[in-house]
Amino acid sequence: MIESSPPPPxxxxxxxxVRQGWAAFSRAPWVFVGFSLLLxxxxxxxxxxQRLGTNEEGLPISGPMALVALLGAVAGVIVSLWGSVALVRGSWSALEGGQPSFATFVRWDGAAMIRLFRNGLVLGVLVGLMLLVAAGLAFGVAQLSQLLAVLPLLVxxxxxxxxxxxxxxxxxxxLLEGLGPISAIQRGRAVVDPQWGQVLLLGLAEFAVLLLGLMACVVGLFVAIxxxxxxxxxxxRQVFGTTDLTGLMTGSDAGQDSASLV
Incomplete structure (x- = not known):
């Protein structure tokens, strides 16, 4: 049964x-690694x-080859979205005590991919605007003092x-709460802000795992990812709760309408 509202943080x-994550991976290690390799x-x-249609500078070789490059880029984005949804689904299944199969990962969920793309795009645009404003301020301040120009960039x-x-x-x-981009961003702020330092520590721990994978002759990344x-x-699951509010795991997607920006 799909709940209508998220639990308190x-x-x-x-x-x-980290312990739970490793235990979940250990329930189906070859499936996880196999999917990472496939991805x-x-x-x-x-x-x-994509590279076929571009030169060394990344510019299209010709009109038709520009289309080839565009198709390659779009397909790459779609595959990345598919892989991200699959890894969340597979890890959720393993954390629930299951043993995810390859079918758990490769199942197509267009609605979930749209939600992920839309929310990530809005966040990316907001961050991009912030960086543009900072660059503009740095340029303006640089007219007064080269030394002070670094302050907006540092901020x-x-x-x-x-x-x-x-x-x-x-x-x-x-993917699991089905919120629009603004609501999803606000939800992240509301839950993470009170324990920002702990989440930073989590990010550093994950970076360490990826670094170990990279050091293991790169192939370790197929395990680390x-x-x-x-x-x-x-x-x-610790912070936000263990309820699938959208039907991501069952395939009965109940997320918000893909056109919603809230």
């Missing part, structure tokens, strides 16, 4: 999230198609770090 325990291969194919960097941590769970909120997905989803 709880406190994040980073070490418990990498498919992304590489479409990235190659923008600090705000960017705050937002990145603040919106750490945007993917899970979008799903492990981080499991850790992140375990942390989300």
């Amino acid at each position: 709880a406190q994040l325990d980073v070490f418990e999230a 990498t291969v498919v992304n590489a194919i479409f990235s190659g198609i 923008a960097l600090l705000v960017l770090i705050y937002v990145v941590i603040n919106q750490k769970f945007l993917a899970q909120v979008s 799903p492990v981080v997905a499991c850790i992140s989803t375990a942390a989300y």
Whole structure:
């Protein structure tokens, strides 16, 4: 049964999230790794198609090849969205005590992908506007003093770090709570702000896992990426609750209308 409202937030325990995430990955390690490998291969194919239509500077070679590059880029975005939804679904299933199969990952969920794309796009636009304002201020201040020009950029960097941590769970909120972009961003702020430091610690722990994967001859990333997905989803479940409000796991999507910007 799909609930109509999210539960109240709880406190994040980073070490418990890491433990739960690793335990979830361990329930189906070869499936997680296999899907990560598949996702990498498919992304590489479409990235190659995109490069076919561009020169070394990244500019289209010709009109028809520009279309090829565009198709490759669009397909790459779609594959990334599909992979993100799949990793959240697979990690959620494992955290529920299940043993996710390959079918759990590859199932197509267009509505969930639209929610994820829409919410991520709005957040990206807002961050982009903030950086443009900071760059404009830096340029204006530079006319008065080169030394002071760094201040707006420094403030923008600090705000960017705050937002990145603040919106750490945007993917899970979008996929499992079905909120529009503004509501999803506000939900992240309301829940994460009181424990921002703990979520920062979580982000550093996930970075350490990815770094270990990179150091393990790069192939370790095929393990590290799903492990981080499991850790992140375990942390989300601690803080936001364990209820699937949209039917992501069952396929009976009940998210907000894809046109909603609220």
